Amino acid sequence: MSLFPVFQTAGSGLHANRIWMDAVADNIANVNTIRPYDQAAFQTRWVQVQSVRGDSNDPVGVGGGVQVVAARFGSPEGVVHYDPTNPLANKDGLVRAPDVDLGDQMTQLIQAQRSYQLNLTVIDRARDSYLQAINIAAR
């Protein structure tokens, strides 16, 4: 158990939220990615996280933060568009666009950003608290 365990815990939160923002960025970057009708569309990326078991030496038993365990993928069907001018269109003029909901992605982005800031705040406050504890009765 480290001397200042809160940094690892909050750091894991920063990491998870950074990955989340990466996933949202990937989704938004590919919002216009068109695939041929006979191929799978770009699949929306979702990040799956789970809580981390705390240090086994820790008598209190608080957890050790959060970790990203997997990326999950949305519908491969996508949205079928009629776009006969597209070079990828089949003989019926159909292509697959990704089923990415931009509104949902922007909401997720805000959530991820705020969660990231929350963890930064935890680190900031914890650091202040530790410093004050170190300076107890200092001359």
Next chain:
Amino acid sequence: MGAINGLLGLVTSVQPAASTPATAGAGALTSGGAIGGVGATPGTTGAAANQGFGDVVVKALDGLQSVQNNADGLAVKAATGDLNDVHNYTIAASEASLATDFTVAMRDRAVEAFQEIMRMQV
């Protein structure tokens, strides 16, 4: 009088340990074993307490060194562009700075206690 002797023994045996972390701030830390000499030469009266404080100091120095090594490694990674997460380095640097502050504070308190005893009229 016995109590004062015990206290003096404790403080004199603690004093070398307290002076060791002074090098910590300069980053010239060797392994925690370097101050094993403190535990190896216990004061006659404060032996038990000396072991306790020595252990604390050794543990703190070990922790400080590993934290600083971690921060150093991440700083190199940041410089070479191998750093995946910006916050990994800043957190490690912050932790290293806190650990250094903590060790220095511990040194200061020990030295302060020693000087307080030395000012005593006998």
